[in-house]
Amino acid sequence: MSLFRKSLASVGIGAARVDAVVQHDVLIPGDVLNVDVQVHGGKVEQSIDNIHLRLCCRYEEEVEVSRGDSQHRKEKVSQTCVLADWSLPYAFTIAADEVRHFDVELSLPYNTPITIGDAKVWLETQLDIPMAIDPKDQDGLTVRPDPLMDGVFNALELAGLRIRQVECEAASGFALPFVQEFEFVPVSGPYHGRWRELEVVAYRDEESLQLWFEVDRRQRGLSGMLAGLLGRGELKRHCELPANLHPQQAGQQVLEFLDQVT
Template sequence: MSFFNKILASIGIGGAKVDTKLEKSEYTAGEMIRGQVEIYGGSTEQQIDSIYLTVYTTFIRETDDRKHTDYAAVKHHKLNEPFKIGANETKSIPFSMELPIDTPITYGNTRVWVATGLDIKNAADPGDKDYIEVRPTNMAAAILEEVEQLGFRLRQVECEQASKRLGSRYPFIQEFEFVPTSGPFRGKLDELEVMFLAQTKEKAELLIQVDRKARGLGGLLAEAFEMDETHVRLTVMSQDVPRLNETLKGVISKYA
């Protein structure tokens, strides 16, 4: 192969390409993602040092009072050992990797995708991107459903930059913003925010923000200085789910 073709391959012209084919496009957080990574050789033989899969999500970062959409990785997965792919050769490599149980759900503006890259020495990375839909775990779904059963409507879901004091393992946290439309908290709260600090199959660590409705001058002043908001940490175990409605109602009532 000519030196000229090698130079072109190094800048991505006539070089190897990659295409990931997922088994499906919708997953529950914590589920296994399976598929095939297909590598197509270019016009010259190339050394592939590694194939890597990364799960990314979007989040909102605030800088100088302006909001920007950023992205962060929630999972890295190396697929193989180094190998060579010949000119015009095709290789197919099956894979399986676990989607983290705390992967954000794809609701509202939140996007999640699997990015595939080839680590090729002295060459451009011919990446590939596949968007997926992510559904909540059974535990998370049960918690969100019980909040709605208390008369709240889910208004917005967004991943926002996380404060370091929250101890999140990601630079973001997903917030579920509810408004009371019926039930015991209508007229008492402006909104209720639920955040999942950590999750396993058997346990969820929650941060609940109770935002009280302003009442009178004192309430307006409290709202102006954000003193009308109370943050409550709550641990929910799988065995707590049957009594979850009563538990949530008690916690929210205490600060409403």
């Protein structure tokens, strides 16, 4: 019976499993994520080589794709970025029906994507079990804007702008391999009838929030304006807000800046 159970455990039946219990699943960039990693023993004793915990998101990158001949074209491909990770520094053995707990802290980078639109952030947990199928657990997280960015969003909304699309696009020269792009459309207020859309790229660090803007007054193609600008390293209309600025002041300064440059 023991040998039979071990054979079943090797293919995942009655094997050890892992759960990541998140203390707070609504976070803001820069927060510390506290996780209780729980390993539940299966029907037999098993060796665990390691536990891997990864905080992940996806972004889009344009890559050149061959069409099978001399022609090449560019396509957007989804890439996974590991924002933070943790591994257990030792192996252990878990007995049948035993439960082991591991307390883990992961720091969210300042530019962790805000989870609106198509932007997703998740926690992936994996057990490394020799000669067996490795159990996994995946948990989605909600990431809200930090107070400074929230102040900017509130000001844009009060000015009649609504978020239409949010994308994470590959970009070089930043701490992460991508930036998050927010596309707004004016539905009322002073910009209605003047602009077709406003695109915003945000980059946050300990000292400041940096913003780049592009205003479109006419019909354009399907590709985002900032995606092209990022690819050429020609971002314009740059505004920098100090980190200690009050959120309401941040929003007001952004509106004043937009009125000056547009």
